[in-house]
Amino acid sequence: NAGVTQTPKFRVLKTGQSMTLLCAQDMNHEYMYWYRQDPGMGLRLIHYSVGEGTTAKGEVPDGYNVSRLKKQNFLLGLESAAPSQTSVYFCASSFPLIYTQYFGPGTRLTVL
Amino acid sequence: AQSVAQPEDQVNVAEGNPLTVKCTYSVSGNPYLFWYVQYPNRGLQFLLKYITGDNLVKGSYGFEAEFNKSQTSFHLKKPSALVSDSALYFCAVRDRGSTLGRLYFGRGTQLTVWP
Numbered sequence: 461n462a463g464v465t466q467t468p469k470f471r472v473l474k475t476g477q478s479m480t481l482l483c484a485q486d487m488n489h490e491y492m493y494w495y496r497q498d499p500g501m502g503l504r505l506i507h508y509s510v511g512e513g514t515t516a517k518g519e520v521p522d523g524y525n526v527s528r529l530k531k532q533n534f535l536l537g538l539e540s541a542a543p544s545q546t547s548v549y550f551c552a553s554s555f556p557l558i559y560t561q562y563f564g565p566g567t568r569l570t571v572l
Numbered sequence: 573a574q575s576v577a578q579p580e581d582q583v584n585v586a587e588g589n590p591l592t593v594k595c596t597y598s599v600s601g602n603p604y605l606f607w608y609v610q611y612p613n614r615g616l617q618f619l620l621k622y623i624t625g626d627n628l629v630k631g632s633y634g635f636e637a638e639f640n641k642s643q644t645s646f647h648l649k650k651p652s653a654l655v656s657d658s659a660l661y662f663c664a665v666r667d668r669g670s671t672l673g674r675l676y677f678g679r680g681t682q683l684t685v686w687p
Contacts, residue, residue: 493674500581500679501679502662502679502680503616503662505674550616559675560606560621561618561675563616563617565615566613566614
């Protein structure tokens with residue numbers, strides 16, 4: 461039981477490049493979330509999903525897209541990376557009606 | 573609107589002394605409340621939560637938190653701090669009436685326990 465895993469762990473991009481971050485969970489959770497963590501800002505919700513095939517915007521969705529084609533996977537895409545997207549990205553998942561979220565180890569992204 | 577405030581960016585305490593990390597919240601209804609801990613270069617780990625019942629909640633690693641509805645607070649406490657407790661601590665809240673399941677996090681409090 462691996463819990464929540466994230467790929468890759470580190471990435472450096474140039475401005476304008478695109479990439480996809482992958483989150484996978486093996487706990488059969490319905491809900492999945494993408495956060496970004498910046499110094500002094502805590503965690504801010506980017507997008508979330510309450511089930512396969514459904515996604516919704518969080519607090520800071522601009523510049524990101526997501527997809528939830530399979531229940532266990534939640535993908536975060538950056539179509540045209542900007543230096544302001546330099547951050548640590550965390551994925552989390554939870555059951556509905558329980559709401560304890562379980563977090564992945566994070567992806568550290570630098571955009572030059 | 574839902575929000576969480578952690579009024580202290582940093583808390584420093586000597587090993588063996590009691591520690592308190594403060595959290596206050598604002599929700600439109602009754603809250604679910606959580607504490608998470610983050611060690612360097614790691615993801616967030618769940619410590620404890622308040623859903624209902626006893627206002628004093630016990631969690632992992634000897635931590636506990638007290639829910640105070642009148643003061644809208646959920647302070648994290650430990651009777652005797654360890655150097656290994658040094659980490660970044662996050663408080664989070666969810667409105668019980670919300671169906672969306674999302675949490676609102678505070679900005680975090682860096683706890684340093686010195687030997």
